[in-house]
Amino acid sequence: MQDIALSGLTRHFGAVPAVDGVTLSVPGGAFFALVGPSGCGKTTLLRLIAGLEAPDGGTIRLAGRLVAGGPRFIPAEERGLGMVFQSYALWPHMTVGQNVAFGLALRSMPRAARAARVAEALALVGLADMEDRLPHRLSGGQRQRVALARSLALRPGLILLDEPLANLDAHLRQTMLSEFRRIHREAGTTFVFVTHDQNEAMALADRVAVMDRGRIEQVAPPQDLFARPATPMVARFVGGGRTVPVDVLGRTPAGCTLRLQDRLLEVPGAAATGPGWLCLRARDLTPAPARDAQRLSARVVDQRFEAGDYVLSLALDRVEGVTLETTSPTPATLGATLDVGLRGGWVLPRAA
Numbered sequence: 001m002q003d004i005a006l007s008g009l010t011r012h013f014g015a016v017p018a019v020d021g022v023t024l025s026v027p028g029g030a031f032f033a034l035v036g037p038s039g040c041g042k043t044t045l046l047r048l049i050a051g052l053e054a055p056d057g058g059t060i061r062l063a064g065r066l067v068a069g070g071p072r073f074i075p076a077e078e079r080g081l082g083m084v085f086q087s088y089a090l091w092p093h094m095t096v097g098q099n100v101a102f103g104l105a106l107r108s109m110p111r112a113a114r115a116a117r118v119a120e121a122l123a124l125v126g127l128a129d130m131e132d133r134l135p136h137r138l139s140g141g142q143r144q145r146v147a148l149a150r151s152l153a154l155r156p157g158l159i160l161l162d163e164p165l166a167n168l169d170a171h172l173r174q175t176m177l178s179e180f181r182r183i184h185r186e187a188g189t190t191f192v193f194v195t196h197d198q199n200e201a202m203a204l205a206d207r208v209a210v211m212d213r214g215r216i217e218q219v220a221p222p223q224d225l226f227a228r229p230a231t232p233m234v235a236r237f238v239g240g241g242r243t244v245p246v247d248v249l250g251r252t253p254a255g256c257t258l259r260l261q262d263r264l265l266e267v268p269g270a271a272a273t274g275p276g277w278l279c280l281r282a283r284d285l286t287p288a289p290a291r292d293a294q295r296l297s298a299r300v301v302d303q304r305f306e307a308g309d310y311v312l313s314l315a316l317d318r319v320e321g322v323t324l325e326t327t328s329p330t331p332a333t334l335g336a337t338l339d340v341g342l343r344g345g346w347v348l349p350r351a352a
C-alpha cells in the first residue's frame with residue numbers, strides 16, 4: 001500500500017500548463033479517481049506519477065521516496081508500480097498465463113514461485129481456469145482482467161489505471177465496477193485511476209479529485225462532491241449540476257438566507273453576505289404545492305421520459321440563461337408555468 005505525495009507539480013507542453021502546481025496526497029490503500037473535462041490534465045498527472053513524463057517543477061514522493069523533483073528522476077520501471085491501460089496491451093501470441101508471467105519473467109523469478117504468483121493473480125481477477133487461453137479467445141472484460149492480473153502479479157504497492165473500463169460495453173462495465181471494488185479490497189493495493197466518466201469515478205473511488213485546466217478544484221469522497229461542491233466548476237461538473245446567480249442576505253445556523261425571484265429561501269451552504277451561486281441538481285427540485293414557502297417559479301421548456309419518470313427542463317422565471325431539471329412521475333405541458341419546491345441545494349460565494 002503506497003501513499004502518494006505530490007507537491008507543486010507542474011508540467012507544460014509549450015505554452016499549455018497541462019498540470020499546473022498540483023499539490024495532492026493519496027493515502028495508502030485508497031481507491032482514488034482523477035476526473036475532469038477533456039484536456040484538464042488528468043492523464044498527464046497520471047503519467048507524471050507513473051514516470052512516463054518528467055515534471056518541469058515540483059516533487060513526487062511514492063511511499064515517502066522522492067521519485068521526481070529537482071535533478072532526481074526515477075524511471076517508470078524502477079518506481080515499483082503497476083500500470084493498466086485502456087488498450088490492455090496484451091501479447092497476442094502468448095497465453096493468458098504467459099502474459100501475466102511476462103513482467104515476472106523480467107524479474108527472473110524462479111519458475112515455481114512465478115507459477116504460483118500467476119495462479120494467485122488469475123484467481124484474484126476470477127480467471128483461474130483461463131490460464132492457457134490466447135487473448136483473442138477472451139471477451140473484452142476478460143482481457144481487462146488479464147491486464148489487471150499482470151499488474152497484480154507483481155504485488156506492487158500502487159497500481160495506476162488509465163480509463164480502465166473505457167473499452168467495455170455498458171453492461172460489462174457495470175459488472176466490472178463491482179469486480180474492481182472486490183479486487184481492490186482483496187489486493188489491499190493503492191489504486192489511482194483516470195476516467196472521463198464521473199459515474200464510474202463515483203461508483204469505484206473512495207476519494208475523487210476533480211481537475212480543471214491543470215489544477216485540482218476539490219478532493220473529497222464522492223458524497224461530499226455531490227453535497228458540498230467547493231467551487232462552481234465542481235457544482236456544474238458533478239451530477240449535471242446547475243448554478244443560479246443569487247443574492248446572499250445572511251447566514252443562519254442551517255446555511256444561508258438568499259433572495260431569488262423576490263422570495264427568501266434558506267439553503268445549506270457557507271457563503272458570506274453578497275453575490276452567491278445557488279448550486280442545484282435535479283433531485284433538489286420537486287414539482288411542489290403552490291403554498292410551499294421554499295419554491296421557485298419556472299416554465300417547462302422540454303421533457304423526456306427516462307427510467308420510469310419524466311425529466312422536465314425548466315427555465316426559471318426572471319433568471320436568464322439557466323435551465324434546471326427535475327423529475328416528475330406525471331408528464332407536464334410544454335410551455336406551462338410550474339411552482340417547483342426546493343428540497344436541497346448548496347450555496348457558494350460568487351466573485352462580484
Ligand SMILES: Nc1ncnc2c1ncn2[C@@H]1O[C@H](COP(=O)(O)OP(=O)(O)OP(=O)(O)O)[C@@H](O)[C@H]1O
Nearest residue numbers: 013016018036037038039040041042043044045196
Ligand atoms: N504530448 C503532448 N504534447 C503536447 N500537448 C499535450 C501533450 N499531452 C497533453 N497535451 C496537452 O495538455 C493538456 C492536458 O492533456 P491531458 O491528456 O492530460 O488531458 P486529459 O484530461 O487526460 O484529457 P482527455 O480526457 O481528453 O484524455 C491538453 O491541452 C493537451 O492537449
